Amino acid sequence: MISVQHLTKRFGSTLAVNDLTFDVRPGVVTGFLGPNGSGKSTTMRLILGLDHATSGHASVNGKRYRDLDEPLREVGALLDAKAVHPGRSARQHLRALAASNRIPFSRVDDVLETTGITSVAEKKVGTFSMGMSQRLGIAAALLGDPGILLFDEPVNGLDPEGIRWIREFFHALAKEGRTVFVSSHLMSEMALTAQQIIVIGRGRLITQGSVDELTAGAKGEVFVRARDSNALEAALAREGATYRAEGPGFIVESLDAAALGELALRAGVALSTLTPQRASLEEVFMDLTSDDVEYSAIHHAGDS
Amino acid sequence: MNPQPNLASVIRSEWIKFRTVRSSVTGVFLTFVLTVGLGALVTSTIRSHWGERSALRRAIFDPVSTSLSGTLFAQFAIGVIGVLFVSSEYSSGSIRTSLAAVPRRLRLVAAKCVVLSIVMIIVAELASFITFILGQSIYSGVVPTASLANAAVLRSVLFAGLYLTLLSLIGLGLGLILRQSAASISVFTSLLLIVPIITLLLPQSWQNTMDRYEPSQLGQAMMSPTPAAFSFSAWMALLILTLYTAAIVGAGSAMLARRDH
Known part of the structure; x- marks a missing residue:
């Protein structure tokens, strides 16, 4: 110890x-x-x-x-x-x-x-x-x-x-x-x-x-995907979710997986993928230390 | 586990460190070769040119200190051994490993001093007695000789070894203070060579009182059966050189204890 x-x-x-x-x-x-x-x-x-x-x-x-x-x-x-x-x-x-x-x-x-x-x-x-x-x-x-x-x-x-x-x-x-x-x-x-x-x-x-503690919850995003992409996007927009397109699906920031499942059920959209996003430890680290890096690239750019 | 401070185990560790590094082995060898080899060279030269000496120079001739003159060269090798025993720990970075193993820093210094003193006293005394005996046998028949049966002569030969031993500890102390091999060796050499040159620039009356405090003059006093003019007695010179050594090693130890590593 x-x-x-x-x-x-x-x-x-x-x-x-x-x-x-x-x-x-x-x-x-x-x-x-x-x-x-x-x-x-x-x-x-x-x-x-x-x-x-x-x-x-x-x-x-x-x-x-x-x-x-x-x-x-x-x-x-x-x-x-x-x-x-x-x-x-x-x-x-x-x-x-x-x-x-x-x-x-x-x-x-x-x-x-x-x-x-x-x-x-x-x-x-x-x-x-x-x-x-x-x-x-x-x-x-x-x-x-x-x-x-x-x-x-x-x-x-x-x-x-x-x-x-x-x-x-x-x-x-x-x-x-x-x-x-x-x-x-x-x-x-x-x-x-x-x-x-x-x-x-x-x-x-x-x-x-x-x-586990550090990577969980650091990023409350969920990846969601449906066959009928347009219907899913319409439902997300209708319910006022914050989201962005990501490949064939969407990354939703404002709702957790359970809430998204209910949203899809109400809208009658069948989901093909529903995945909570875990931040990689790397991302958590960059996030946490970005203010504390003694010499960041930005400082150097500013100096020259 | 033994809760008592265990100096003996640290001494054992420092002994392993000392003998497994080429510089210390070479240094010990050089000390021996320089003392005995140059002693033989000086005494043979004196013998072969004895006939050219004036009566006065023959009268004041000292067969003891002349046969020990190899120590004047060996003292530099000795200083380097002492310096490197500490400074190589700094140059390699192994001082951290050493202090992590022995966090009581003064115990580490004490162990180094014990190992260095024991090795040097054996090597330097052996070299002093051999060069003395060799020198007298070279003088024999032509030049007046001295005998170890005379107490003052025996003391001079013994003190020649002590002089070298104390110089190695001064080197160790300088290594502790300065941490760099080159800087420590320069300062060590300056103490022996440059300080006497500086005092030469002083008025004669000052020289007479100050010269005798120089380490090299103390060495001469220690190795002479009869004290020269304006110089300390052999015992007094030994005492003063011991005080110098204690002051330098003490200052180095205090710095080691306070420093971050």
């Missing part, structure tokens, strides 16, 4: 994180979403005690990260996969980490195996591809068999096969009852990976909830 309370971080005149409050619970994958520069990485660094909060606080399992004596046994984190001394081998890197938290070296072999990099364990990390570096970063996060895992943009630089692997891996970790907190600026990726979503923009919390 990660708990963030009124967390605020100011860099000079910029509020990177602004009064952020949320909990990340065990047993599910929680996505941490926001445009680039919205404060996701800063929040993660604050949780890990790497940055000092201006006000508010973050805790893991009820304790400040800095007060953990052997933190790798409770929290595993992957912030930047390339942040490893390039001259060390993968195994040496993991051994140094393991030693600092009194984790037996047998765990090094375990996590190398789990992440599929045993065959390159003796190679210098500087020669690793981005995908291999990400796997090494994940191996390091898993070293202490922690109940809480944080990953900052873990799919960056991965090939499709790697992305699928990582997604299934996160699900497996959550199923084991761990807290899995994954940041991304890609909504489409999070829709497939996370069950819970926390959305931030310009350091502020925009919304949080399950993926």
Whole structure:
């Protein structure tokens, strides 16, 4: 369990994180979403005690990260996969980490195996591809068999096969009852990976909830279609519905599916399709963060 | 789980980090080669030109500090080892990984200091004694020699190793303060080479009182069996250099503790 309370971080005149409050619970994958520069990485660094909060606080399992004596046994984190001394081998890197938290070296072999990099364990990390570096970063996060895992943009630089692997891996970790907190600026990726979503923009919390909650109701539109398109349109117009043509049918904004069914019955029009429209997570995200993108295309157009 | 702060495990981790990076292994090797190799070169040159020396120069000749002169070159390699032990964590970004594993930041610094001190004291003392013994055997028969049986001579050779060890810690402290390899190495080199040049521009009376505070002069004082004019005694020089080291490492630790990473 990660708990963030009124967390605020100011860099000079910029509020990177602004009064952020949320909990990340065990047993599910929680996505941490926001445009680039919205404060996701800063929040993660604050949780890990790497940055000092201006006000508010973050805790893991009820304790400040800095007060953990052997933190790798409770929290595993992957912030930047390339942040490893390039001259060390993968195994040496993991051994140094393991030693600092009194984790037996047998765990090094375990996590190398789990992440599929045993065959390159003796190679210098500087020669690793981005995908291999990400796997090494994940191996390091898993070293202490922690109940809480944080990953900052873990799919960056991965090939499709790697992305699928990582997604299934996160699900497996959550199923084991761990807290899995994954940041991304890609909504489409999070829709497939996370069950819970926390959305931030310009350091502020925009919304949080399950993926289902966020996509349902965000858009109360219904797609309706009938053989007799003209009769349907006449009925819609007669009842004062707000609608627009969409392919062979209509998108109705003002009525829900049940009301549309009754409308069609009254008008004697047989419907061939009646589908409530679910917003894609992507659309919800764009909608929610459009005001909070730090540098939007419009600003650039205005500048030049 | 052990609730006690566990410095020993962090020391073990830092030892793995130290020995698995080529720069530190190369640095240790260079320290050894420079101290012993250049010591042998200097002492052989002195031996072969001994006949050309004036009586006065023969009278003030010090077989101890001359045989230890390889340390003047090794001190730069030593500084670089200390600097890189910290600055490479910043250049690679691995400082975040290190601090996430050891959030008690001062414990991380303490572990680095312990590892560096132990490695350097072994390497530097070994190099100092070998270069001294080698130098005396080169002098033997032509140039006057010194013996470790003399307490002042033994102290000079021991302090030569301590001088190098303290310099490596100064390098580590500069790495903590500046975080960049190039900047830290420049400052380290300036402390040893440029500061003496600046004091040369001062009036002679100021030079006489100020020169002796320079790290390189402190080193000379530590390695000489008898103190030169206007210089500190070996023990006093050791004390002052230790205070410099403590101040620089202390400032670096305070900055590490306060900084965002």
